[in-house]
Amino acid sequence: MSSSKGRTTLDVGADGVGIVTIINPPVNSLSFDVLNSLKDTCEQALRRDDVKAIVITGAQGKFSGGFDISAFGKIQDKSIQAPKPGFVSLEILSDVVAAATKPFVAAVDGLALGGGLEVAMACHARISTPNAQLGLPELQLGIIPGFGGTQALPRLVGIAKALEMMLTSKPVKGEEALSLGLVDAVASPAELVNTARRWALDILERKRPWVISYYKTDKLESLGEAREILNFARVQTRKRAPNLKHPLVCIDVIEEGIVSGSRAGLWKEAEAFQILLESDTCKSLVHFFFAQRGTTKVPGVTDLGLKPRKINKVAILGGGLMGSGIATALILSNYTVILKEVNDKFLQAGIGRVKGNLQSRVKKGQMSTEKFEKTLTLLKGSLDYESFRDVDMVIEAVIENVSLKQQIFSDLEKYCPPHCILASNTSTIDLDLIGERTKSQDRIIGAHFFSPAHVMPLLEIVRTQKTSPQVIIDLLDVGKKIKKTPVVVGNCTGFAVNRMFFPYTQAALLLVERGVDVYQIDRAITKFGMPMGPFRLCDLVGFGVAIATGGQFVLNFPERTYKSMIIPLMQEDKRAGETTRKGFYVYDEKRKASPDPEIKKYIEKSREISGVTIDPKLTKLSDKDIVEMIFLPVVNETCRVLAEGIAVKAADLDISAVMGMGFPPYRGGIVFWADSLGSKYICSRLEEWSNLYGGFFKPCSYLAERAAKGAPLSLTVDPTKSRL
């Protein structure tokens, strides 16, 4: 979408109501053209004698998805000039719309997000459809609302609710918006514009109140109470997002309006918005926004004009942790699911897990008991393949055993209909190997979920050289329906996420064997923004899994795998992670982790076996150095994944890192972050460590080439080299 697109129109009815329509598909975003046109159209309506009142609405059932996010980059790289601060909030919304001598009513259908809701809040009343989404999600882009939202929303719904809506970026639906006072009435889509017309005339005739949101005070808490709420929000925000400044700026701007009045608040908001727009956080989060939407654009697949086929029934093989999680994700999105197990005991356990997953939603108030019962009816258990005769897709989620999987895929071919997609949830095994005894290679695909599968947002779609584009399209569609972000990758050991991140723990183990403290590493990595450090993660995943997947990498990439005995030694002693309540940490009955001095003995023993000694330089490492010694090897492996064409574009790997590993989105993803450091710097650091500590750190040729040219790592992969 370009910032030079979009317009507004004015249609004046016989009743004297002028309908201003925002038109900028697909979401009627507010480009500068739309905003300039909105100003002109509103001024024209105010000048015209035949217009008594004005309704603002959006074309095609969508009010507006907010300011045009694609303009952010252009403002940042100065290819377009941003208007002066306050042009929209003060000169258009406050001084033309809110201060108008004719009533404005917003007719909100579909969505009113960010600047969209800010336009609606500038009006004197709002009518919404019941399912419309209304919210201020700007913080998730590293900015604050910049068209008056920080001032209008607290005055319409109270400070506490406004803060919640802005800090979480979560929208509310029309019905809730009505109960909050954000909208004045709810009407069906068919009745929406007529209700808004009538409402506008009623305001004119003084039958309804003429309210300027910026000056409303009845919903505002007292000054003392307001300060308490704002200070509490500051404490919570510092705790939850210690690396982020913009949520605190948002709170300060709201406070300015409460203390000094909304005009002062609007000025402060405009100035803060301008500064935040240029921040690294905003640049990273905007990159992340478009990268996330870009994962479903796969050259040679999604540009062929193929339409996804309808998937009604899905069979899942294996009711373990993964299988039951996948089944939960599917039934939650209304797919009929058959869960197959090898005996009744395992089957009941699998069904029990699915029930447990749903029950936890009921407990948290996210699901009603009726919905729970209804959802569960979509799940059927099975001990044989008879019920597979009409399934549209099978997802195999059994243990990682090649010959078992080969047998299963050859059985599936016999029982499933010829159109059925044959997917495997393997996290490491080569799909070509799995399909070796199967003729329908074009239907074989990887559907790699992350645990817990009904919670984690990423779905790695792994295609082989033979997987048909139609099958990829179908799985992309299922991914979207079950609310996952799908990333299409090529077939290799570990695919994208596990492959990129295998050096993460290995680098940490290398450092520990050379004298760095386990807990210092975890602290430095969480301070950087990861949800947990490598050792806490190992405890969570369990040492069994860590050793098994580590083994795959030793086998496939021996020259660059760091072999440490720390984990095997601990496992021998029945310390296998959180499930045994002992790993790198000890866990109390509430599963709270505490450091354990005992681990020293395993580290010392492992050091003896590896023959390495403590390096006094490393014991004094700064947090920054720890972060780089752990993440630059991850960047190095990511470069290999790019060079081999496992991913179609670097941005897909950014998404994979954020959604599969919890890499902080406000750093834009692994490649985006690496490019902020520069390929030259990364290569020189890796070379330095490679000389000191061995081949584990050796920069790969892709990285070395980029560094030699001073080129970014994210340059598009040569399509001739792509495995996709």
Ligand SMILES: C[C@H](O)CC(=O)SCCNC(=O)CCNC(=O)[C@H](O)C(C)(C)COP(=O)(O)OP(=O)(O)OC[C@H]1O[C@@H](n2cnc3c(N)ncnc32)[C@H](O)[C@@H]1OP(=O)(O)O
């Ligand atoms: C000054 C102001 O306070 C600042 C702002 O307003 S900042 C903007 C605030 N608004 C937002 O953050 C909303 C962002 N958009 C969204 O959350 C979602 O896109 C949505 C809920 C609107 C629609 O979701 P969904 O139907 O799943 O479609 P989705 O694929 O996300 O978007 C459709 C297309 O619209 C684009 N789009 C969505 N919102 C956009 C926006 N605000 N600006 C520019 N493009 C936008 C997407 O990039 C996508 O483009 P593509 O088809 O070329 O990939």
